[in-house]
Amino acid sequence: MNNNRSRRDPWNGDGSRDMEAATITYPEMASQQQSQRNETIGYSTNVYGGIRSNDAQTITSGGRLQSQIPMPLTDPSINVSYDTENTISVDQTGDYEVQYSLVASPSLPVTLTAALRLDGSDIPTTVMSRPLGANTSSELVGSAILSLHAGDELDMAISTNLGADITLGRGLNAYIILKRLDV
Numbered sequence: 001m002n003n004n005r006s007r008r009d010p011w012n013g014d015g016s017r018d019m020e021a022a023t024i025t026y027p028e029m030a031s032q033q034q035s036q037r038n039e040t041i042g043y044s045t046n047v048y049g050g051i052r053s054n055d056a057q058t059i060t061s062g063g064r065l066q067s068q069i070p071m072p073l074t075d076p077s078i079n080v081s082y083d084t085e086n087t088i089s090v091d092q093t094g095d096y097e098v099q100y101s102l103v104a105s106p107s108l109p110v111t112l113t114a115a116l117r118l119d120g121s122d123i124p125t126t127v128m129s130r131p132l133g134a135n136t137s138s139e140l141v142g143s144a145i146l147s148l149h150a151g152d153e154l155d156m157a158i159s160t161n162l163g164a165d166i167t168l169g170r171g172l173n174a175y176i177i178l179k180r181l182d183v
Helices: 026-041
Strands: 048-053 057-062 088-090 094-106 110-118 128-132 138-148 153-160 163-168 174-180
Touching: 048 088, 057 153, 088 174, 094 110, 094 128, 094 153, 110 138, 128 138, 153 163, 153 174
Parallel strands: none
Antiparallel strands: 048 174, 057 163, 088 153, 094 138, 094 163, 094 174, 110 128, 110 153
């Protein structure tokens, strides 16, 4: 069956029906049904957004205690919320691709640990640790596929093995970007 045919009037001039012209292909029907389901349950299939920091700032790390990374800027978004400062919250349950990054420079030689947190708790698969020299800038970059529920909040936090000042330089120095995969 040719799925690329254009629609035409299914009724012939003599009152008989042209069944080939009346046929709706499966891809068309599936698309129409999905669109109707989305309208019926009232949500968009698009979900994406992000938070980021562009400002130079210094965070004092109290050793193994975590410090949240300030990310006051928001990206264009659909079906995410920014209700809590420095967090991004999903409005729909689903599987998400999450990309994240941090560019930091410690005042002392330390092991820097960064992690995404879900509702304030580390997500084990996103924890990254790296030994850094004093005043040496380094970028920690990661991505993960996470199953999130409506209302889940993500943020990023850091800790060090010793107390130290952690400087985030000018320009893009931290971000979290997410997009829903299972639509």
